[in-house]
Amino acid sequence: MGQPQRGRGAGQARAARGRPGIFPSLYKAHGGDYTCCMQLLRRGGFMIGWAMASGLACAAIPPPPAAPVMPVVDDYFGTQVTDNYRWMEDRSAPQFVEWIKEEDTYARAVLRGIPNRDELLRRVALHSAGGAAANDVHLAGGKTFYLKRAPDQQSLRLYVRGGGEAERLLVDPDRFATPGHHFAIDYYEPSPDGMRVAYGLSQDGSENSVIHVIESVSLREAAETIDRTEYGSPKWRADGKSFFYNRFAMPAPGAAETDKYLNSRAYLHVLGTDPERDAALIGTHLAGNGPAVTPVDVPIVVTVAGSSYEFAVISHGAEPAVTLYIGTPGPSAADTVWRKVADTADAVTDFAVHGRKLFLLTHKGAARYKVVQTDADAPDLTHAKTAIAATERVLESISAAADGLYVRDLDAGRGRIRKLEYGTGAVHEVALPGDGTVSGPITDPTRAGAVFSLQGWISPEHFYRVSGGKAQPMDLVPPWGEDFSAYVALEVKAPAADGTQIPLSIVYKRGLKLDGHNPVWLTGYGAYGIVYSPRLLTRQLALLEDGGVYAVAHVRGGGEFGEDWHTAGFMATKPNTYRDLIACAEYLIQSGYGSASTMAIEGRSAGGITVGMALAERPDLFRVVLSGVGDSNPLRSEYGTDGPANSLEYGSTSTRAGFDALYAVDATQHLKEHTPYPAVLLTTGMNDPRVAPWQPGKMTARLQATTSSGRPVILLADFGAGHGMGSTRSQRDQEFADQLAFFYWQIGRPDYQNSAGGGISDAASR
Numbered sequence: 001m002g003q004p005q006r007g008r009g010a011g012q013a014r015a016a017r018g019r020p021g022i023f024p025s026l027y028k029a030h031g032g033d034y035t036c037c038m039q040l041l042r043r044g045g046f047m048i049g050w051a052m053a054s055g056l057a058c059a060a061i062p063p064p065p066a067a068p069v070m071p072v073v074d075d076y077f078g079t080q081v082t083d084n085y086r087w088m089e090d091r092s093a094p095q096f097v098e099w100i101k102e103e104d105t106y107a108r109a110v111l112r113g114i115p116n117r118d119e120l121l122r123r124v125a126l127h128s129a130g131g132a133a134a135n136d137v138h139l140a141g142g143k144t145f146y147l148k149r150a151p152d153q154q155s156l157r158l159y160v161r162g163g164g165e166a167e168r169l170l171v172d173p174d175r176f177a178t179p180g181h182h183f184a185i186d187y188y189e190p191s192p193d194g195m196r197v198a199y200g201l202s203q204d205g206s207e208n209s210v211i212h213v214i215e216s217v218s219l220r221e222a223a224e225t226i227d228r229t230e231y232g233s234p235k236w237r238a239d240g241k242s243f244f245y246n247r248f249a250m251p252a253p254g255a256a257e258t259d260k261y262l263n264s265r266a267y268l269h270v271l272g273t274d275p276e277r278d279a280a281l282i283g284t285h286l287a288g289n290g291p292a293v294t295p296v297d298v299p300i301v302v303t304v305a306g307s308s309y310e311f312a313v314i315s316h317g318a319e320p321a322v323t324l325y326i327g328t329p330g331p332s333a334a335d336t337v338w339r340k341v342a343d344t345a346d347a348v349t350d351f352a353v354h355g356r357k358l359f360l361l362t363h364k365g366a367a368r369y370k371v372v373q374t375d376a377d378a379p380d381l382t383h384a385k386t387a388i389a390a391t392e393r394v395l396e397s398i399s400a401a402a403d404g405l406y407v408r409d410l411d412a413g414r415g416r417i418r419k420l421e422y423g424t425g426a427v428h429e430v431a432l433p434g435d436g437t438v439s440g441p442i443t444d445p446t447r448a449g450a451v452f453s454l455q456g457w458i459s460p461e462h463f464y465r466v467s468g469g470k471a472q473p474m475d476l477v478p479p480w481g482e483d484f485s486a487y488v489a490l491e492v493k494a495p496a497a498d499g500t501q502i503p504l505s506i507v508y509k510r511g512l513k514l515d516g517h518n519p520v521w522l523t524g525y526g527a528y529g530i531v532y533s534p535r536l537l538t539r540q541l542a543l544l545e546d547g548g549v550y551a552v553a554h555v556r557g558g559g560e561f562g563e564d565w566h567t568a569g570f571m572a573t574k575p576n577t578y579r580d581l582i583a584c585a586e587y588l589i590q591s592g593y594g595s596a597s598t599m600a601i602e603g604r605s606a607g608g609i610t611v612g613m614a615l616a617e618r619p620d621l622f623r624v625v626l627s628g629v630g631d632s633n634p635l636r637s638e639y640g641t642d643g644p645a646n647s648l649e650y651g652s653t654s655t656r657a658g659f660d661a662l663y664a665v666d667a668t669q670h671l672k673e674h675t676p677y678p679a680v681l682l683t684t685g686m687n688d689p690r691v692a693p694w695q696p697g698k699m700t701a702r703l704q705a706t707t708s709s710g711r712p713v714i715l716l717a718d719f720g721a722g723h724g725m726g727s728t729r730s731q732r733d734q735e736f737a738d739q740l741a742f743f744y745w746q747i748g749r750p751d752y753q754n755s756a757g758g759g760i761s762d763a764a765s766r
Contacts, residue, residue, distance in 0.1 A: 004397075004558070055634040064713065065102035065150040068095075069700035070718065076659045081635070081669065085701050088694035089639060091686070100686075100697055100717045107714035109679075111738050114745045116752055120542060121737035126633060127541040128733050131460060131480030136187075137451055139444035140305065141194025143216070144451070145170075146476060147185060158199065162346065171199060184726030189586035190216070191240040192305040192446075196244055196271075198234035200720040205722030205731075206687040211245060213271065226275045231264065232299040237329075242270040244281070244301035244310075244333075247296060257641050262295040266312070272312070281333055282312055291325050291338050296644050304353050304400075306446040309376055311351070312338055312572055317645025320529055320566075321347045326358070326376060347563075352400035352420055354445065359387060359405055361398050366390035368562035371398060371407065371420075388420060388427055394562045396531075399441050400685070403448035406430075406441040406466070410531060413491055413503060413560065417441055417452060424438055433464065433471055437533040439465065456534045457507045458484040480536075482513070486510055487544055489534070493552075494587035500568075502580045503554035504587065509544055514592030519548040519747055520599045521583055526557030526577035527606035528649055529566035539736040550592045555610065571651045571661040578613035578665070583622055585614075600624035600743045605691055605723065606649075608632050612667030612699060619709075624743045625680045628735070629691050629723050632682075632699035635659075635666040640692040668702045676709035679746040681739055685721035693717065711746065 062102055072086040088096050111117060129151040138145040143162035149155065158171040173183040186209045188199035195216055200209030209229045213222035226232070228248040236243045249263040265283030269275055282290050282299040291312045293299050302311040312325035321344045327336040342348040342360060349369075350361035358376040363369045371388035374380055387405075388395065394410040407427075409416040415438025417430040432438070436459055440452030448467075451474070460480035464471040470682035488510050493501040512518060521543055525532050532552055540550045550632045554560045557569025557577040569577040581601060589595055599622050603611035608630020616624045631637060650665075651658030663669060670679070684696040700715040707713060716738065721727050744752040 001543065042741070043097070051119040064106050064387050064700075064704050065099060067099060067697075067704070069546040069705075076653055076663070077656045077661070079663070079664070083636070083668075083698075084705075085668075085694075085698045088701075089517055089692070091693050094693065095588050096697070097222060100684075100693060100715070103697075103700060103715040104717040107716045110712055110714050111741060114741045114752055116423055117741040118736065120741050120744075121733065123542045124480065124539045124737040124740070125733040127482065128538050128729055130475040130482035130538060130541075134477045135439070135453075136192050136442070137442045137453075137463070137476075138188070139442055139447070139451060140190040140192055142447070143190070143194040144476075145188070145190050145194075145197065147188075148477060149729065151481070154730055155182065158185055160190075160194070160195070162194075170197060170216060170219065171212075172204060173201060176201065181720065182726075186726065187234075189234045189241075189243070191236040192238060196230075196236070198236070198245075200229055200232050200234075202230075202726055204684055204687050204720045205718075205724070205726040207689050207722055207725055208687075219286075222271055224271075224273070224275055226269065226270075228678045230261075231298050231300075233302075235301060235303045237268075237303055238305075239373055242268060244268050246298055246300045258639060258643055260641050260689075261298075261645060264298050266299040266301050268301075279334060281336075282314075284747070288334075289338075291323070291340075301375070303745070304445055307353050309353060310336060316344060316643075316648065318647075318649035319344060319526060320349050320563075321345075321363075322349065324348055324351060324360075326379060339379065342376075342381060342505065346381055350398050350454060352398045352405060352445075354400045354405065357422065359398055359400070360384070361395060363563040367564040368393065368667065369395035371395065371405075388418070390512065394531075394559065396559075399443040399446045399450065401443035401448055401450055402446055406443055406450045408441060408452075410533075410560070413505075413534075413554075415454065415533070417450075419466075419469075428469070430466055430469065431471065433462075433473075434459065437535060451579070457482065457505065457537050458487045460484070460536050470757045475647060482538070482541065488512075492587075494584045496576070496580050498576075500556070500576075500580075502556075502584055503560055504550040504584050505534065505554070506549060506588070506593070507540075507544065507551070508549045508593070509547060512549070515594050516589070516595045516598075518594045518598060519543065519546070519749070520551060520588055520594030521601065521602060521743065522551045522553060522581070522588065523579040523602040523604075523607070524553040524555045524577070524584070524610045525603065525605075525607040526555035526569050526580070526610055528557075529559035529563065531559045537734065542737075543740060551588060551593075553581050553584035555584075556608075567703050570649065572657065572664075574609070574650065574661060575613070575666045578610045578617065581610050581614050582618050582621065585618075589621075596621050597623050598747045600626060600747075602626040602628070603630060603737070604628040608691070608695070608699075609634055610635075610668070613665050613670065615680070616667050616670040616672075619677045620676060622678045624746050625678050625740050627680065627682045627696065627699065628739075629684055629688055630696055630699070631668060631691050631733055632683065632695045633668045635662045635669060637695075640695070641689050668698050671702050671706045673706050674708045676705055677703060677711070677713075678709070679711035679742070680713045681716070681742045682714070682720070683716045685727075685734060686717055686719045687722040690723040714742075 047563045048542045054315045066253040069084045070087045070330045072083045074081050109477045132150050134146050134148040136147045145160050147156040155173050161167045186200040190197045198213050202209045203243040211226040211229045232245045234245045263284050265280040267277050267278040298315040310327050314323040323343050324341040325338040327338045347362045347364035348360045356376045370390040373387040374384040374385040399406045407418045420427050436454050436456035441450035443450045450466045453461050453463045463474040463476040490506045494504045601611045608627045612632045637643050651661035653659045682696040684693040703713040
């Protein structure tokens with residue numbers, strides 16, 4: 001089963017320290033006065049020595065563009081909170097767009113001035129193209145469908161093989177491209193017989209999916225397409241000519257950004273008909289006795305190959321548990337009678353069905369999850385029997401095949417697969433060819449066996465088919481072209497401030513000296529119960545081959561040890577997340593991997609909270625902070641596009657407890673004036689539907705106004721990208737190379753400094 005977030009102030013003032021607002025006119029406005037320009041560079045937080053030593057003209061690298069200060073003061077339960085940059089929250093407003101363009105221009109000018117940056121990009125791109133990549137495997141009609149990208153390709157393409165056929169290309173998103181715009185496949189679903197595929201396509205990383213349908217043999221495309229299907233989740237009926245899907249409501253003119261994801265509905269579409277005439281089956285404001293939903297919920301209808309049942313799955317935003325209904329189809333889809341199986345209190349996160357046996361994955365009374373079984377014809381969780389008991393392992397997913405229920409476990413960071421025999425209830429371990437991250441298992445309920453993949457930090461992904469209880473290799477992709485034998489991956493634990501042992505993955509080159517001088521790139525996430533599992537490091541090889549260290553802190557808020565680990569970094573306990581990252585940084589320094597002057601921390605998306613608060617609390621511990629499409633202003637998150645749904649993870653300002661939880665981890669509110677902060681590189685995608693561009697924007701403006709270190713704070717804005725989903729390989733290469741070059745420059749690597757001495761001294765930074 002697959003699953004898809006007051007008061008006004010008046011007046012306007014310039015940003016602190018009197019910086020000019022529009023930087024391209026800086027040099028001209030000051031009459032080309034070199035002394036005046038240098039003074040402004042100092043006040044602008046930019047290192048004068050670097051500008052001179054690198055040979056860049058003063059006019060080319062002026063201070064960053066100042067963000068206008070327009071204070072808005074909110075009263076939260078008696079606490080006054082000032083937001084100087086509330087005006088940014090209209091992402092399409094000309095003032096914000098112009099300012100963020102200026103920031104991006106400034107950032108790219110800074111990065112262009114770093115010596116050897118282009119060579120670094122060449123190396124990063126070479127590593128990222130070291131082999132083919134495949135993912136999102138589906139089994140249907142005796143065929144295997146998958147997304148794959150060859151080394152010389154920019155985007156994932158949809159392929160099929162099986163039934164004695166060689167691999168065939170079904171969908172190449174590049175054929176939809178227009179000058180300056182690219183497309184990506186967001187999701188897809190083959191019909192039970194494998195004869196048709198419904199797939200979602202979106203432009204420029206926006207995730208604004210449009211459903212298309214293609215015939216897998218003739219490659220004929222259906223005439224109709226369906227827009228507003230970002231969470232489309234198409235599921236075919238047994239006839240192979242109709243499918244259920246989710247569609248968002250058409251926003252009213254002038255609707256708030258937060259309205260975009262409200263009031264979505266589940267529909268049935270019959271091929272060859274007008275989608276605008278599709279009847280809504282489940283959703284708000286519908287007559288009848290269908291499943292109850294709220295405006296934030298996302299309802300989808302799930303079908304299972306070979307089963308007569310249909311399932312209504314109601315997703316409640318960031319809440320991991322779903323509400324689940326089961327129904328038997330009537331003469332028409334509207335005649336289905338739904339019976340509730342589980343609600344959020346039952347903590348069900350996954351399900352599978354075989355005959356009348358309904359299996360549910362739940363963490364109710366089992367923080368590391370268990371599997372219970374009930375009768376699909378008369379579901380009753382109060383009398384459900386335990387099919388697979390909870391253990392020290394974390395049960396992550398279940399999937400039904402004809403020969404058994406396949407289960408993916410996380411065992412002390414290592415992926416495992418078990419199989420439950422339907423007849424006896426016995427559970428057997430599936431022998432795996434190695435350790436690492438397991439993706440899958442993927443099954444076809446009408447056929448025996450399963451497909452899965454296995455990979456690690458320095459182990460390329462390989463695909464296997466379980467047949468007869470054994471894992472047999474598949475040739476889904478050719479062997480990776482890189483040699484990873486020169487590198488080591490360690491799994492250790494670092495003590496947190498409260499004594500909790502935090503798992504820490506460390507990858508480096510064999511023979512590395514632990515003398516405290518190595519570049520250390522430490523990343524962390526910690527939200528939604530998501531496990532930061534090992535995956536092949538490709539672009540990071542440029543860092544590793546240079547003697548750098550790549551480390552992952554498995555901080556609380558993730559799911560490495562089940563739901564307890566998630567809730568230990570959730571709402572009121574969220575500060576554990578960034579404090580765990582700090583503890584891991586201290587461990588790496590104490591163990592000799594690096595030092596505060598060679599340490600970078602990186603976080604993406606919800607990881608922006610993690611690195612933002614680590615920066616605010618311990619600016620002395622890091623030389624560089626990298627925040628990618630980062631959530632930096634959680635106090636205002638619920639006013640973003642998916643804010644209402646995400647408030648279930650972080651809290652809402654509608655309650656005192658929610659406000660306290662959000663305020664405690666809002667980095668923009670914890671930065672202090674005249675503080676020597678590290679160098680910071682932030683990124684945003686202007687089409688981002690998950691973390692609005694104003695979040696990195698506010699953090700950038702606040703840092704530029706408060707830092708006294710003389711180190712740069714820059715913001716890269718990609719107008720052809722979103723949250724990272726759907727980005728091309730080149731876009732990802734460029735971003736990583738920019739981050740790594742920025743990191744090298746700031747830690748004073750000689751090959752990334754001008755010979756005249758372009759590095760920033762410790763004295764200037766502290």
